[in-house]
């Protein structure tokens with residue numbers, strides 16, 4: 217029995233050919249996965265798993281998606297991811313604070329839009345510079361945003377510590393401040409935004425992004441408005457990061473603070489995108505799972521294996537080294553990321569048990 | 573490919589493109605010096621000349637990739653001083669490059685669809701929402717792209733990433749992408765370079781078909797003089813950045829300056 221058999225499944229209209237999940241099996245699979253995540257997980261998973269693993273996993277996937285749209289699809293390198301997350305989080309917080317009765321989802325959306333505006337501003341240098349130089353200019357964004365959020369008390373409502381407690385979440389009067397509630401809210405936002413992203417990269421805009429990424433002179437010659445296309449990538453990528461930032465603060469940490477969005481966070485999201493696969497939507501989930509789960513696995517294993525031999529401070533350093541080595545080894549073997557590993561498996565499953 | 577079996581596209585008297593007194597230099601290197609010529613609507617015009625004669629540079633001036641120090645380009649009756657590649661594309665000028673300039677990470681179909689971007693009406697937001705009009709429009713572009721793939725016999729490679737195709741097919745995909753824009757003027761920089769005889773025959777037929785079926789005016793750079801003499805209505809010869817001959821293929825072939833330039837060079 218061929219599990220992924222395509223027999224009898226023809227595309228007879230262009231619209232069929234454009235479907236994201238062209239195979240019936242794939243559609244059933246995704247429905248099962250969604251049902252599992254929405255119905256089974258919130259009932260089954262422990263509070264620890266929900267709040268310490270699944271929520272950050274989802275939020276980091278979303279941030280990875282934002283960076284992937286910008287870098288993997290449009291080819292614009294950026295180390296400003298955490299800056300855009302911070303702008304989103306602080307903007308959402310300030311909208312909550314200053315607009316009476318504004319629903320949470322609306323403030324996340326507004327936070328994303330403010331981040332998008334910041335993305336356009338910090339994306340302006342991309343009209344002139346590329347590659348390494350662009351990294352440096354987005355790095356400037358990273359430092360500038362962190363500095364501004366710490367320096368000007370207005371952003372954190374003049375809270376002396378700069379760390380603000382986020383208000384408890386609720387949507388349409390339903391209290392969502394429990395771990396399961398926060399998980400479901402995050403999952404819902406992430407689901408919607410992933411669907412939108414899939415549609416964007418398959419639209420003409422997505423095609424223009426890839427054209428600009430692969431060869432911007434040729435893109436201009438066939439009439440693609442290169443500057444507009446790049447800035448839209450910054451805007452939309454930063455929007456995604458901004459919403460991810462709001463979720464990070466409101467649904468995960470429960471606090472809003474600039475230092476949660478430092479350069480390390482930008483690098484973390486960059487690793488997610490590289491490990492998951494540049495120019496892949498699914499890769500963001502895979503990369504985020506890798507980044508979130510691997511340290512956990514290592515500390516559990518390390519704790520039981522080396523518990524008595526090495527003191528805890530050293531195991532932590534050892535973990536970081538091991539983590540780095542694993543990433544390097546992985547990228548040498550699979551430079552196109554986990555997503556390409558997945559594509560390979562799927563291609564083999566299509567003809568299994570035959571070999572191609 | 574006898575002339576009788578292949579009636580050419582009707583050639584109008586008025587020029588679609590006139591290059592007037594163009595000079596272009598890179599620092600001290602004079603790539604093009606004071607060149608003028610006109611291309612009539614509907615004709616196939618070949619630019620020939622030894623390596624480094626300035627042919628590609630001239631093509632780059634015509635669609636605004638390079639800005640000349642002197643002279644102007646008149647296209648469709650409008651003289652533009654500061655033409656940009658995008659503006660040229662919007663006015664109906666499409667081209668291919670000497671070194672294939674495809675979008676390497678994209679499939680053949682996506683490359684061709686990208687070539688249609690100027691015809692896309694629905695904005696990205698409407699496409700994301702999946703509105704009926706946007707979907708119908710996408711079907712239309714897909715149909716057009718499929719027509720072009722069929723025309724150039726590359727339907728079978730529709731979903732192949734272009735980076736994986738052999739060179740000869742990449743050249744064809746690049747032509748397909750240019751055609752997708754439905755251009756009035758097609759600039760082809762050595763579309764047959766590196767091809768064997770058979771592939772050259774195919775490509776020549778495609779160019780003739782494009783010219784005849786769609787009435788597209790073609791400016792072509794080509795080193796193979798046999799092909800040039802066969803398919804051109806008009807030949808312009810450059811040598812060291814200057815124009816040394818301009819006329820019908822037969823006239824140009826017998827021009828002593830041209831013979832001297834070709835014998836005096838590596839060709």
Ligand SMILES: Nc1ncnc2c1ncn2[C@@H]1O[C@H](COP(=O)(O)OP(=O)(O)OP(=O)(O)O)[C@@H](O)[C@H]1O
Nearest residue numbers: 598601602603622623624625626627628629630670
């Ligand atoms: N971007 C550039 N920068 C500097 N010099 C250039 C540039 N482009 C072309 N040149 C120079 O201009 C002159 C003409 O080059 P061009 O590429 O137009 O010649 P060509 O006729 O297309 O030659 P070929 O048949 O080899 O393609 C050459 O001397 C070349 O070195």
Ligand SMILES: [Mg+2]
Nearest residue numbers: 627628629670
């Ligand atoms: Mg050339």
